[in-house]
Amino acid sequence: MPSTHPALTFSLAGTPSAIGEAKILLPLSVARDAVIDVRALLVHPMDTGFFRDAEGNPIPAYFVNAVTIAYGGEQVARFEWTSGISRDPFVRFPLRASREAPVQITWKDNKGGVYQQSVDLKFA
């Protein structure tokens, strides 16, 4: 039976594996002014600081706490996260496709790490 799942455009080929690698997925066909689902995944351990490793040493807190979504250079959404978000944080959010422009997502973690990924939104 053929898959009915809509084809998606990826911003990164293959599967992200190292900390900070990210992937953004957009629907393959986007109509003007349609509200689309944007899916984004970042590879990050999201350590809470409450766990210990095999030797009994505490694992320090290390998590993404700020996410910003820019569409054509303009900020359209901003997320505040804590370590309560799961490992390799995934998020799906709506976006009104008003024009052809890049969608850029920036993740910042509590140790100063900044990770960016962007994908061009095109009408088809």
Add this chain to the structure above:
Amino acid sequence: MSSDKTSRYADRGGSRSDEAPGSTGDSSAADAGRRGFLRAGVLAAAGLVLGRPLLAAPGVASNVRGGGARHAGGAMPATAGPDDEMIDAVRLLLKAKFGDRQVQTGHVQLDIPTDAPDGRAVPAILDIDLPITGSSYVAAYYLLVDHNPDICLATYHLTPASGEGPIETRIKMRRTSYVRAIAEMNTGEVWSAATKVFVGLNGCG
């Protein structure tokens, strides 16, 4: 979302309701004659047979009843619910965030499994059924877990450019507790929904 849970509670509520007519039938028949007792028994049996379909017949209504019967029919106090099980830390947090604004129940949809064997990744979807326009939109979604170290574990600030649609994420949960989704409109209204999630493995440490 919670069809399994709802039907489970509906069954439980229904069976309790079934027992009630049976027991009253027996007690009223105790001072009647043998013939009356038999008649009452037959009626009670008929009630047992018919009771479930009669109670369960209106589909939506029975779901609503199921939710209510869960609190009203058992040993739990009639008022027990998400608001009554709210711990002080959550009350203080809501007070700090929204001040004197009433956090109303409704319009928000929180789609989350009621049983989470693994608390390290529990999928949650937030949505709202109010019309989203340029002048009336969700300014922010808040996701709260009562018994997590960080109660308000995610905040999603949106703008009219976001349009309307669900926000999906995966969260960690320490133990069984209420998960609350709160939507703050740009007009100042605050809507919420809560679901109790039963957690197996502690995901927070």
